[in-house]
Amino acid sequence: MRIKVNDLSFSYGQKTILNHLSFSINTGDFLTITGKNGSGKSTFIKCLLKLHKIPNGMIYMDDVDINEIKKYHNIGYVPQKAEFNYEFPITVKEILSTAYQQRTYDQFYKSIVSSLNLNKFYNENINNLSGGQLQRLFIARALLIKPRLLILDEPTVGIDQENVNNLYQILKQLKNEKITIILITHDQEFAKDLYDHLLHLDEDTNYTFTTIGDDKNV
Amino acid sequence: MFNQNFLVFLGFFQDLIKYKNIYVYPIIVGVIIGCLAPLIGSVIVIRRLSFIADTLSHFSLAGVCFGVLLAHQLADTVFENTISPIALGIVFSVIGTLLIEKLRSFYKNYKELSMPIVMSFGAALSGIFIALSGDSSSNITSSLLFGSISIVELKDFIVILVMSLIIIIFIVIFYKKIITLCFDETFAKVSGINVKLLQLLITIILAVFISISMEIVGVLLISSLMIVPVASSILVGKSFKNTCIISVIFSEVSILLGIYFSYTLSVPTGSLIVIFNIVILLFIMIYRNLIKCFKKKNTKQLDYSITIDPNTINENVDEVTEINEEDKEIVKEENLENKE
Numbered sequence: 001m002r003i004k005v006n007d008l009s010f011s012y013g014q015k016t017i018l019n020h021l022s023f024s025i026n027t028g029d030f031l032t033i034t035g036k037n038g039s040g041k042s043t044f045i046k047c048l049l050k051l052h053k054i055p056n057g058m059i060y061m062d063d064v065d066i067n068e069i070k071k072y073h074n075i076g077y078v079p080q081k082a083e084f085n086y087e088f089p090i091t092v093k094e095i096l097s098t099a100y101q102q103r104t105y106d107q108f109y110k111s112i113v114s115s116l117n118l119n120k121f122y123n124e125n126i127n128n129l130s131g132g133q134l135q136r137l138f139i140a141r142a143l144l145i146k147p148r149l150l151i152l153d154e155p156t157v158g159i160d161q162e163n164v165n166n167l168y169q170i171l172k173q174l175k176n177e178k179i180t181i182i183l184i185t186h187d188q189e190f191a192k193d194l195y196d197h198l199l200h201l202d203e204d205t206n207y208t209f210t211t212i213g214d215d216k217n218v
Numbered sequence: 219m220f221n222q223n224f225l226v227f228l229g230f231f232q233d234l235i236k237y238k239n240i241y242v243y244p245i246i247v248g249v250i251i252g253c254l255a256p257l258i259g260s261v262i263v264i265r266r267l268s269f270i271a272d273t274l275s276h277f278s279l280a281g282v283c284f285g286v287l288l289a290h291q292l293a294d295t296v297f298e299n300t301i302s303p304i305a306l307g308i309v310f311s312v313i314g315t316l317l318i319e320k321l322r323s324f325y326k327n328y329k330e331l332s333m334p335i336v337m338s339f340g341a342a343l344s345g346i347f348i349a350l351s352g353d354s355s356s357n358i359t360s361s362l363l364f365g366s367i368s369i370v371e372l373k374d375f376i377v378i379l380v381m382s383l384i385i386i387i388f389i390v391i392f393y394k395k396i397i398t399l400c401f402d403e404t405f406a407k408v409s410g411i412n413v414k415l416l417q418l419l420i421t422i423i424l425a426v427f428i429s430i431s432m433e434i435v436g437v438l439l440i441s442s443l444m445i446v447p448v449a450s451s452i453l454v455g456k457s458f459k460n461t462c463i464i465s466v467i468f469s470e471v472s473i474l475l476g477i478y479f480s481y482t483l484s485v486p487t488g489s490l491i492v493i494f495n496i497v498i499l500l501f502i503m504i505y506r507n508l509i510k511c512f513k514k515k516n517t518k519q520l521d522y523s524i525t526i527d528p529n530t531i532n533e534n535v536d537e538v539t540e541i542n543e544e545d546k547e548i549v550k551e552e553n554l555e556n557k558e
Contacts, residue, residue, distance in 0.1 A: 075408040085401045090458040098394045
């Protein structure tokens with residue numbers, strides 16, 4: 001999925017968060033977004049996902065203005081903190097099966113479940129899971145919809161080293177499959193060799209967009 | 219005493235066979251509603267829409283009363299048998315849904331204002347229609363408030379069956395999407411679900427369901443029929459499916475008991491169904507508390523054996539060389555207290 005951001009500005013009331021942001025990425029590119037807390041990383045994602053309203057002509061997906069897209073298809077999104085309804089009993093298996101549109105659990109499904117080590121608590125109620133286990137569950141759920149664009153907001157927070165390595169392998173494979181990936185992270189060492197572009201946002205609404213290999217700053 | 223009870227029990231089944239039109243329809247309807255109510259109730263509970271059920275039931279009542287009024291006005295004409303109060307209830311209920319949505323857009327910060335407005339509007343309209351339709355309808359309308367098993371007629375029975383079938387098909391087709399929307403709206407939005415349309419469909423289904431269950435349970439008690447079994451089952455359920463199945467069982471048990479005892483005691487069906495539902499909820503709460511107490515007791519006993527065994531503490535105190543004298547005193551004092 002190609003994404004073009006064209007002079008995007010966004011503010012919460014008086015406070016400007018994003019100021020004249022422009023860049024573009026191609027299908028299969030890996031974009032990493034870094035920046036301090038409050039620099040607008042998650043806000044940018046919310047604009048991209050139409051969770052915040054923005055004027056026409058600011059973000060294009062595959063050359064179509066996002067405001068003209070009636071509903072999104074196959075965007076895998078793992079938020080920093082999922083606004084999930086935890087009070088009603090539901091198991092890991094049930095959450096995964098709702099995201100997976102096929103009736104039978106094929107090799108693809110099983111490989112996702114086992115690569116994120118979800119087997120151990122597959123039939124558990126999600127109320128009993130730790131923060132890291134929940135994070136892995138939500139990553140698996142995003143992968144199961146076979147996304148064309150995968151957006152991960154701080155996916156490594158709370159996850160142990162073994163599963164961070166597994167996540168790296170999964171991202172590497174997805175990149176080979178030409179899936180566009182946007183990663184928001186504080187951990188700049190994670191998946192460093194996969195980056196195609198690096199977008200760094202400052203608290204004072206400045207930004208730098210670097211394409212790895214070119215080292216050409218915008 | 220036992221014989222008397224048995225005779226009442228037998229009488230119920232004799233009447234069941236004798237007046238099957240009067241009893242069989244409501245029992246079938248009761249079983250269908252008992253199955254659907256907690257399923258729809260689960261969605262309402264998860265999406266925190268419990269109050270919308272009450273609002274729509276009041277607006278739906280206006281529709282039913284309007285139907286009764288129309289039937290009264292059109293009596294002795296060719297249209298006499300064409301009016302189904304339940305069908306009008308469904309239409310009003312859907313109008314109520316649209317009214318709520320419209321009103322919500324006027325008040326961005328006080329969205330819940332739309333509910334009492336529509337609810338009181340429905341109640342007011344009902345009052346007017348009841349008054350206009352005269353005395354003959356007062357029996358029907360009063361039983362609509364608390365429910366009665368004996369007013370389900372053949373045409374209503376068919377409306378209820380068809381609507382239930384539509385609701386079941388809707389649930390089966392959209393099962394995965396409904397669950398995704400209920401639990402995580404953001405994920406639903408980005409993964410390709412038309413959230414606005416699905417939300418509207420769910421509310422319309424809710425409106426339809428409220429109208430069809432109104433006669434059995436009554437306007438005032440419909441929301442509890444949907445919510446109380448779910449409230450019980452989430453305390454014991456282990457998974458989503460498991461919780462839904464348990465809530466359907468609770469609901470069916472209370473509906474069948476409610477219908478039977480409303481026959482034997484001549485009390486409104488809806489009231490009894492809700493009472494049985496609440497009794498089940500109380501049992502579950504007591505059961506949960508007992509289990510909690512039992513678990514606490516077990517852990518306490520475990521703690522006792524580790525920390526309060528005097529010999530172990532003495533040994534530990536001796537072993538730990540770095541511990542200062544003050545701490546030693548405290549441990550020994552505790553030790554003595556425990557011995558006492």
